[in-house]
Amino acid sequence: MANMFDYLQWRGDLAFNASPFNPVDNIIFSQLSYLNLDGIVPGPDEKNGISIALAVKIYNENMGRPDFKMTSIFKEDPDLIKALALSKRFGNCQLFGHINYLDINREIQFSALCVYTSDDHCFITFRGTDTSLVGWKEDFNMCFREVIPSQIEAVNYLEKMAPLINGHLRVGGHSKGGNLAIYASSKCGKKIQKRITDIYSNDAPGFNEKIINDAGFAAIKDRIHSYVPQSSIIGMLLEQGYGSTVIKSSESGLLQHSLYSWEVTHNDLVRAEKSTESSRFINKTLREWLNSLDNKHREEFIESLYHILYTADVKSLRDLENSWFSAAGRVLKSLGAVDETKRKLIKKTLSELFLCAGRNFETFIKQKVDE
Numbered sequence: 001m002a003n004m005f006d007y008l009q010w011r012g013d014l015a016f017n018a019s020p021f022n023p024v025d026n027i028i029f030s031q032l033s034y035l036n037l038d039g040i041v042p043g044p045d046e047k048n049g050i051s052i053a054l055a056v057k058i059y060n061e062n063m064g065r066p067d068f069k070m071t072s073i074f075k076e077d078p079d080l081i082k083a084l085a086l087s088k089r090f091g092n093c094q095l096f097g098h099i100n101y102l103d104i105n106r107e108i109q110f111s112a113l114c115v116y117t118s119d120d121h122c123f124i125t126f127r128g129t130d131t132s133l134v135g136w137k138e139d140f141n142m143c144f145r146e147v148i149p150s151q152i153e154a155v156n157y158l159e160k161m162a163p164l165i166n167g168h169l170r171v172g173g174h175s176k177g178g179n180l181a182i183y184a185s186s187k188c189g190k191k192i193q194k195r196i197t198d199i200y201s202n203d204a205p206g207f208n209e210k211i212i213n214d215a216g217f218a219a220i221k222d223r224i225h226s227y228v229p230q231s232s233i234i235g236m237l238l239e240q241g242y243g244s245t246v247i248k249s250s251e252s253g254l255l256q257h258s259l260y261s262w263e264v265t266h267n268d269l270v271r272a273e274k275s276t277e278s279s280r281f282i283n284k285t286l287r288e289w290l291n292s293l294d295n296k297h298r299e300e301f302i303e304s305l306y307h308i309l310y311t312a313d314v315k316s317l318r319d320l321e322n323s324w325f326s327a328a329g330r331v332l333k334s335l336g337a338v339d340e341t342k343r344k345l346i347k348k349t350l351s352e353l354f355l356c357a358g359r360n361f362e363t364f365i366k367q368k369v370d371e
Helices: 004-011 023-032 052-063 077-086 133-141 149-164 176-187 190-195 215-223 253-257 277-291 295-311 317-322 324-337 340-370
Strands: 094-103 108-116 121-126 168-174 196-202 224-229 244-247
Touching (some): 004 023, 004 077, 023 108, 023 121, 023 168, 023 224, 052 077, 094 149, 108 133, 121 149, 121 176, 133 295, 149 176, 168 176, 176 196, 176 215, 190 196, 190 215, 215 224, 295 324, 295 340
Parallel strands (some): 168 196, 196 224, 224 244
Antiparallel strands (some): 094 108, 108 121
């Protein structure tokens, strides 16, 4: 069960002009966007770039500083960037155009990065959702909003950076980052669209039907490479409008969302025949549940939950992970302080979810018996 670290050992000594860009390179660059590169990689308004090898050297020096914040949510990230720096394939790749910010008031978490490869291409990678509560709130907003702030920022970023880039463009990302890659590619100017050769979406949520039926989406649809693990949940949300390739993962359940668990060969991701039954069950349940709620109901439910968590001083998933008992107590206290209307809304909406799950579980069991 080889992963991207094994790939770096197999192909790390081959430049992109010797061994062509492949889907494994895509997940590596998509994962790279999660690293804290603030103050290391030049921003969108700076002319110069920095090699991955030099960025890692500075990164390692910063790790010893007490004021340096390691914001990555994946424990493997430090090992990944070290391995990239030591490889011929990635070490000399130039990083530039780094942007990263969180705005609680606008409910936006956005980060992006450009990577020059040695094959006349630049990979523009958008970060997925981090551990911040605002980041996850923005994801949930997709359930009732046609467009979220990060999608607008992604279009603006692509249109700003593309004129500064020589050669062709690849655009991609993991989770929400894959969604941003597709959205930005579909909404950017036609001249930029023509320069995009590939769009990579790695276990990313979809869109509403209005976006999928848009002319811009149709123009780039055949360049989308969508990958989901066997037990995908995130990548099955909302409408896709394109086919997805199912990938094998060494993990199970939600842990398959991590790109580090995706199985690879020397130049590709390992395909699976189909998604798991549990993934299809959860996907069917969530779709039926969301379809039973109008946009107003969805918005009120999500806003109510967010209000409870925010009032309980839960700012990130780490708050729940590091001190779940204390956080749970604050959440319960916050829940008790909300008005009766919101409590009834939350209870009714969750009851509808459990009913949908119950109906689908009965169907699921019946199918297993019939088999």
